[in-house]
Amino acid sequence: MTKPSDADVRRAVAPVVCYPPDTLPRPDLALYAAARDTAQKVDEVTVPPREARCFLAPAGHFFRITSIEGPQVGDLNLHNAKDVAERFYSGKTRALHGTHITTGERMWSGFPHLRPMATVTEDTLNWYGIDAYGGSVHDVIGTRCDPYTHALLSNGGQYHHCCHSNLTRALAEYLNIPRSEAEPLVHDVLNVFMCTGFTRDTGQYFMKASPVRPGDYIEFFAEIDLLGNLSACPGGDCSTTHSSDQAACHPMRVDIFKPADGALGAWSPPARNSYDRTHGT
Numbered sequence: 001m002t003k004p005s006d007a008d009v010r011r012a013v014a015p016v017v018c019y020p021p022d023t024l025p026r027p028d029l030a031l032y033a034a035a036r037d038t039a040q041k042v043d044e045v046t047v048p049p050r051e052a053r054c055f056l057a058p059a060g061h062f063f064r065i066t067s068i069e070g071p072q073v074g075d076l077n078l079h080n081a082k083d084v085a086e087r088f089y090s091g092k093t094r095a096l097h098g099t100h101i102t103t104g105e106r107m108w109s110g111f112p113h114l115r116p117m118a119t120v121t122e123d124t125l126n127w128y129g130i131d132a133y134g135g136s137v138h139d140v141i142g143t144r145c146d147p148y149t150h151a152l153l154s155n156g157g158q159y160h161h162c163c164h165s166n167l168t169r170a171l172a173e174y175l176n177i178p179r180s181e182a183e184p185l186v187h188d189v190l191n192v193f194m195c196t197g198f199t200r201d202t203g204q205y206f207m208k209a210s211p212v213r214p215g216d217y218i219e220f221f222a223e224i225d226l227l228g229n230l231s232a233c234p235g236g237d238c239s240t241t242h243s244s245d246q247a248a249c250h251p252m253r254v255d256i257f258k259p260a261d262g263a264l265g266a267w268s269p270p271a272r273n274s275y276d277r278t279h280g281t
Contacts, residue, residue, distance in 0.1 A: 019095050027119045029104055031267065032221045036062055036121065038260035045230075047074065049249035052166035052231035054174035055256065056081055057222040059269045062121065062257040065192050065230065066217040070250035071237035073194040073210050074230050075144045075163035077171075077187055078107060078117050081225040084175070086113050090140040090188040099197070100136040102126045107190060107220075114273040117226060122219040125193065128211055134197035135208055138218060142196055142205060144189045145233065145242040159234075159243050163189070166231040174227070192218060192230070194238055209239035224269045230254060 004010070039062055045055040049072075057063040058081075065074060080086035089110035097105040102123045106116040125137045146164035151157055159165075164186060172182035193212040198205060235242030236249045 021096065024096060025116075025270075027104060027106065027116070027221070028267075029119075029121065031264065032062075032119065032121050035060075035259040035263040036219075036221075036257070038263040039257035040260075041255055042258045043256035045254040047230050047232045047252045047254065049232050049251055050161040050166065050234045050245075052163070052170035052229055053254075054170050055228045055230070055254045057118075057220075057226040057228055057256055058258075059222055059225045060259065060264055060267065061222050062219055062259075063118075063222060063226075063228065064122075064217050064219040064255045064257070066253045066255065067193060067212045067214055068251060068253050069214055070248065071193075071210050071212050071214075072250040072252055073212070073233045073235065073238050074192040074252050075167065075189040075233055076192050077167055077189055077229040078109075079185070079227040079229070080109070080113075080117070081227040084185055084227060086110070087185070087187050088117060088190070089114070090143075090190065093190075094140040097140075099141045100139045101190070102138060106223075112273060112275070112277055114275075115270045116223045118220040118222055120218060121221050122217070124216045125211060125218070128195075130197075131195075133206070133208065134200060135195050135206070136197060137193060137195050137211065139191045139194055139196040140188075141198075142189070142191050142194065142207075144186075144191075144231075145235065147243075150243045161234045161245070162243050163231040163233055167229050170229055170231070174229075186229075194233075207235075207238045207242065210237040212237065228254065 047053045078088040107118045130136045145162040167186045168183045172179040195210045236247040
């Protein structure tokens with residue numbers, strides 16, 4: 001098709017942010033920090049390489065995901081522990097905060113709840129920013145590696161330790177339900193520690209070696225009672241692949257911390273979204 005004479009003018013139109021964050025409810029990070037100073041560790045879950053594990057983080061607690069032995073990325077699902085149908089909505093989180101999240105930003109749940117599930121309170125990789133390739137850390141753009149796409153791109157290859165598979169098995173075991181019932185509950189993830197972006201020329205999703213090192217962590221405040229599910233990706237640091245038994249993979253650890261009684265003052269879990277769907281949807 002012939003390029004129009006005003007093509008450059010059309011391209012030069014300035015962008016408009018779809019969801020300006022000015023009126024977005026702000027977390028009280030000072031309150032969370034003061035409560036964190038009083039917190040004691042109450043639980044710990046180790047996630048083996050190429051596997052997933054579930055954990056509970058009650059409302060008002062903190063949970064920390066740590067790289068413990070080598071550079072490793074993880075795929076995180078969050079559910080309301082009292083109603084697993086309420087779960088993390090990566091697309092809306094991306095629309096509200098951007099393609100990657102860090103300190104002070106939140107993981108939001110889907111409709112009709114649309115409320116914060118967890119707030120990032122600490123991130124040892126927040127120094128990374130956005131690199132020259134457009135890459136950054138902790139993305140909400142990748143869906144999770146899965147056996148269906150793997151089979152599609154490998155001419156029918158069968159691989160059973162994709163993050164989708166790991167998350168499905170872990171959730172089925174935790175809830176004591178068949179895998180066929182657990183699989184629809186598995187959802188798009190927060191790619192913890194993963195360094196990703198989009199290529200400038202073709203707009204394709206890319207990954208590169210994660211900057212994470214043992215001891216790096218990302219920590220969250222649980223805004224509601226949470227059932228977490230974390231997979232240690234079979235791609236290791238995702239420098240070359242994300243569905244492989246050849247990549248060097250390492251375990252990850254989830255620690256749960258409980259603040260002292262009264263440390264959160266009058267804080268309470270956020271209510272579900274105020275939209276009244278009885279008059280519309």
